[in-house]
Amino acid sequence: MARRTKEEAEATRERILDAAEQEFQQRGVSGTSLEDIARAAGVTRGAIYWHFRDKAALFEAMMDRVVLPLETEMLRAGDPAVADPLAQVRLATMGALRAAVEDEQARRVLEIALHKVEYVDEMQGVRERRIACLVDRIGHLASIFERAQAAGQIRLALPAAAAASGLHALVDGLLQNWMLDPGSFDLVVSGEALLDAYFRGLQTPA
Known part of the structure; x- marks a missing residue:
């Protein structure tokens, strides 16, 4: 029972x-x-x-159902056992873009997070949590770029933290614009091309 x-x-x-x-x-x-x-x-x-507890807690639980599985792959890129962290970052990023296109629930939740929420009143705490998560995510990416540079995979032309912020801005901007008008471009095809170009651009010319 x-x-x-x-x-x-x-x-x-x-x-x-x-x-x-x-x-x-x-x-x-x-x-x-x-x-x-x-x-x-x-x-x-x-x-x-x-x-x-309240609407904010409900909102966060709704987000976690979709976001946590997507972020798990990104976290794996920071595992020292992963031989190619940049390839893992690429895999995780492309997985998130594909989920936005192919997974109806993921697309719905991302649309809410990007275009249907105002961080006022009881949602202020959610805003603070999102900022904290963003700081953690960029710090995690920066450490991955530093590992990749130490391994000789890339030669950063700018600080690792700036490179991480740029990658986040690229992906976030793609999702923001695609969600406004999904028919305007192919998120997966464009995202893959831009992601690869960004990684190439991180390298200092020989």
């Missing part, structure tokens, strides 16, 4: 997160109330509060 109750609770949590995705995409995060989500999920507001 306890196991069934736990499974039922997990199923309810997932239903709430699914409803949040749909409502946030349609109404925007600020324009969506917990009552809207409860109605869409077929639960009470009390059921939402049982699983999530």
Whole structure:
């Protein structure tokens, strides 16, 4: 009985997160109330509060379902056991771009994160967390570039932190613009070409 109750609770949590995705995409995060989500999920507001402290916590859990799996591959690039960290960064980055195109849930959540959220009121804490995650991500990339340089894979023409910030800006800009008008360019084809050009551009001419 306890196991069934736990499974039922997990199923309810997932239903709430699914409803949040749909409502946030349609109404925007600020324009969506917990009552809207409860109605869409077929639960009470009390059921939402049982699983999530507030709308910000619900938003973060919704993001984590999609973002954490994508970031796992990037984290692997920092593992000393990975012989070619740059190839792993490329693999992880292309995986994220493909997910945006091919995975309906990933595309929906990325659209919400990039175009449907205002970091005001109760979402201020989410903004601070995103900034902290961004700092960590760029620091992680910088350490990977430093490893690649020490191994002779690249010869950086600028500080590793600047190179990492540039790569993040490139990928973020691609996603931002493609989400506005998916028909305007091929995200995977353009992303791959630009990513390879960026890596080539990091090298100091011999």
